[in-house]
Amino acid sequence: MSATQPGLSLVILRNVPLFSGLDDHELEKLAKLAGRKRVERAATVVRAGDATDSLYVLISGRAKVTNTDEEGREIILAWLGPGEFFGEMGLIDGSPRSANVVAAETCELLFLDKSSLQQCMQENFQVAMKLMKILVLRLREADRKIESLALLDVYGRVARLLLDMSELVEGNRVVKKKMSKQDMAKMIGASREMVSKVMRDLELSGYIRIENDLVVIPGAA
Template identity: 35%
Template sequence: MSDLKNISIFEGLSEEELSAIEALAVTRNYPKNSVIINEGDIANAMYMVSSGKVRVYVSDDQGKEFILNSMGPGEYFGELSLLDDEKRSASVITTEKSTFSIIYKDEFTKAIEANPNLAMAMLRNLASSVRQLTDNIKTLALQDVYGRIRKTLLNMAVEKGDIMVVEEKLTQQDIANRIGSSREMVARILKDLTVGGYILSERKQFQILKKLPESY
């Protein structure tokens, strides 16, 4: 059975279709802190995460970062490069040892031309990405810093018994980079939430102990 069945962009494709696409992919391993894509690079491939984790971010001329997303197994990036000839719109770095299946543009274009189901799968996933981007912009535009922190923690957390746990390790600076705020402001809010018994942070891993307040 093809490993690609766990990649959302290929959901709904038959085993035969998946096998044909898998034959186009090459496997690459990267150590932690490897820059896979640089913002502004010429784009020519799509990357699917087989194992490990990556961080997707943009930065300005002074090196200040804004984190767009974190990705793990079953997720993918670089798909826009398969549809146009524009340069990379973001950078991607591994946050732990990672393995990728890589499909280059020329090969993928041939697969789409031969498989209408794949083209429809691409459109569905692009629509989902646009919706998520719209939601992120809405959060940045309409919510205060606390609201952005609250939403970030809740979106990243998974239920474990009576509490919720953010499995990805996050520093205060990581959170600040995700929400477009200063580390100092993030630190103050997290401290207040900790004192209030709402959250607990151990080894950069956050636990949500009870329902977070709607406002700060």
């Protein structure tokens, strides 16, 4: 864990949606308080139950937010990519970390301690508002996942996951983020074998295509 150059932090913070409303002077003040760290693949960045001390911003790489069920099996709650942040909830309510965040590949991270973030929100109402909006969005996404688990069968859950993870590319929806069948199973509460069967059935039925290891959903604009 180390400090980073304010100029570099400024560039990074400017591209983080949470801080996009700040001017360069405000970003410079925040950048001077930021630190930077690198974590290797499979390393745990934060652990459920630990005290919350910092907000983390992902500069590069991918990370997964996980928890475990009563039998100790891993559940994937979300995937994070560059520009996304985590660790904010405990900084607001003072509670311990609610989930694990694990590096899915080598990651570069920027971090701000609790007092720096709270000062930023007190001085910049738009940051506090944007944080609330992002938290509401994440709550809505959590509600959708709960609804899927309660109301949809495995076919429906796989289909919704693919649509949620996809991007619009030339009239088709494309899942650019590579996910193993095991990871998909951990996200929707199913077995890897069942997910593999559903993916085969969807492909044979023409609902999806596999092109260069990417999942294409034809005509689902």
